[in-house]
Amino acid sequence: MNKDLPLQNHIVHLKSRTQKHASYPDRFWVSDEKVGWDIEFPEYRPVNYTSPKVLDPSTPWADPADVAKIRSRFSSAIRTDSSGFPLNPVGRTGICGRGVIGKWGPNFAADGLITTINTQGKILVLAITRSDTGEYAIPGGMVDPGEAPIATRNRELEEEISLSVDDLKNPDFENIIYIGYGDDPRNTDNAWMETTVFHSHFNFEAASKMQPTAGDDAVDFSWLELSYESISKFFASHPYFLMLALANLKKHGIS
Ligand code: RP5
Numbered sequence: 001m002n003k004d005l006p007l008q009n010h011i012v013h014l015k016s017r018t019q020k021h022a023s024y025p026d027r028f029w030v031s032d033e034k035v036g037w038d039i040e041f042p043e044y045r046p047v048n049y050t051s052p053k054v055l056d057p058s059t060p061w062a063d064p065a066d067v068a069k070i071r072s073r074f075s076s077a078i079r080t081d082s083s084g085f086p087l088n089p090v091g092r093t094g095i096c097g098r099g100v101i102g103k104w105g106p107n108f109a110a111d112g113l114i115t116t117i118n119t120q121g122k123i124l125v126l127a128i129t130r131s132d133t134g135e136y137a138i139p140g141g142m143v144d145p146g147e148a149p150i151a152t153r154n155r156e157l158e159e160e161i162s163l164s165v166d167d168l169k170n171p172d173f174e175n176i177i178y179i180g181y182g183d184d185p186r187n188t189d190n191a192w193m194e195t196t197v198f199h200s201h202f203n204f205e206a207a208s209k210m211q212p213t214a215g216d217d218a219v220d221f222s223w224l225e226l227s228y229e230s231i232s233k234f235f236a237s238h239p240y241f242l243m244l245a246l247a248n249l250k251k252h253g254i255s
Contacts (some may be wrong), residue, residue: 008241027094111140116207128218
């Protein structure tokens with residue numbers, strides 16, 4: 001794999017334009033060159049799709065269909081179209097509406113990227129297998145209202161792989177390696193993922209004491225050896241986050 005590919009794919013949100021989501025109609029085709037909103041594309045006709053669950057007024061995590069009711073929530077950094085709909089900060093995705101995403105505009109997540117080095121000197125990452133796409137992923141999930149991203153990270157590690165806050169004590173180092181847009185196959189022109197990625201590195205003894213079990217929307221978990229090949233198989237922008245984790249390990253003298 002080309003080492004720069006995860007970053008390149010992330011920048012042009014390749015998965016937001018090309019990865020078919022099970023419940024989505026086919027997207028209007030948008031080439032790499034036509035992604036940015038400022039690029040002329042008069043024939044652009046995104047397919048409008050919002051899932052019934054998102055449109056159901058009793059769904060607690062979904063915004064009302066009338067975007068005007070929540071527009072005051074948007075920061076000035078969020079661009080809107082002439083009808084007041086928020087515009088995906090990377091650009092066109094081929095689908096407008098919200099798809100299966102609850103909120104107009106940014107939808108905030110947090111991810112817990114955990115690494116260790118085994119006795120053979122291999123870098124391992126704690127990965128789940130997602131129930132929806134079958135891909136490897138870093139454990140993570142959506143931030144609840146009022147929740148701090150670190151609390152979301154802890155909750156998701158508990159829900160998805162049964163790691164307790166005690167398991168997460170005393171990493172060799174832990175820091176945020178990314179905050180921002182996530183290239184997620186559920187993204188649309190008007191609703192998208194943004195995430196905070198926490199990277200925690202543990203010595204092998206501490207990592208070996210963890211007893212993960214798959215739960216919630218994880219059908220499996222594994223300590224996966226990090227290689228360019230395995231990285232490319234991860235969900236959403238996680239390949240890019242794993243490249244950032246490798247750089248972070250290097251910064252801490254591990255490579
Ligand atoms: C990704 O979707 C984020 O990076 C995070 O891992 C995940 C959150 O969605 P769910 O796992 O809750 O479906 O874009």
